[in-house]
Amino acid sequence: MTLDLLRALASYVLTGAGLGFYLAGTLGLLRFPDTFSRLHALTKADNLGLGMLALGLAFQAQTWAEVAKLALIWALALLAAGTVAQLVSRSALVRGGR
């Protein structure tokens, strides 16, 4: 019973913190002046936010396989976000940046 309570608590704290990072990243995306700083805000904050969401959800997983799937989703999203950020910033650099 106590273990369930601890798990629920960990999930609430971690997903809550994850949502906070998403909020911060979105604020940065909307408020920062140019493409590079907007990308900086978005990729860093969102990757961390997704990691915290995944970790928070992992506390609700019934099997280790579910934990592994959550970890794989986070790793793939990290990889894709990092690559896309590089490509977007290079494209912005070539076009003179905005």
Add this chain to the structure above:
Amino acid sequence: MAVFDLALCALILLAATAAVAGPGMFRAVVFFVVYGVLIALSWVRLGMPDVALAEAAIGAGLTGILLLGAVGRLARAGADEPEAPRIDWPVALATVAVAALLVWAVLSIAPGPGLAPQVAGMLPRTGVENPVTAVLLNLRAWDTLLESVVLLAALIGLWPLARGGAWLEPAGPLHHALPEGVLAGFGKLLPPVALLVGVYLVWAGASQPGGAFQGGTVLAAAGVLCIMAGLVRAPGMAEPLWRFALLVGPALFLALGVAGLVSGGFLVFPQALAKGIILVIEMFLTLSIAVTLALMVLGPPESGAAQ
């Protein structure tokens, strides 16, 4: 969860409005993709993971990429971006009328299990355990066969856009990624995972959500990524093997359907062989769907015209 569902509905309406009424074609496509992802989420909430997978992969992913490609081609061709979307009143009225009819149709459906009990009753005779796959590949195989042919017809309709008899050249524009750049690195890391996921989706389709269209889309995405990263050459119709890959799925499906005439009718699969037949059709259909979708995303050959 009612709050979540209501918020989801509001977000879907907002994304749809932004896609239709917002300024800028690129922005419209981005909101269309967001709309597709939200629709996929709503299918999950309705307990339909099969439809959610198809919507996310084909509705949001593939259609979004095709629209993005169209926006890019328009920009390269020097087309003018419309300043603000004008409302075409006859079209708007017709759309509202269709939407009203659909709402009326949905509201007039009597609440109940629908055809689910009939499908569940037939399930042991279809050779698969996933009712969605049973309907798509056995009970209503006719529809799926025609879908695969429609996909092929769409691709054939695309090729005449290749200029100056260049249609035997490799598909799409010339891709120039840095040989040791991030895209090349990404193109080496992701395809093995995508291959595993794509094949798993097809295999799992017999008993769980998944299937040829979802798996084929994942495989097509992996292929397009490899080509964009400059790791492999784009397929060209000069090579008979690619034409074979395009045709083998629908052709085999049709041939096995005709073979069904022996055991009772067109597309009737004998119960003992149904599982094997469905798996073989799905495997080759996945190959054809993957190649067709990849060629659609790459577009008609453009490299030949530049030379």
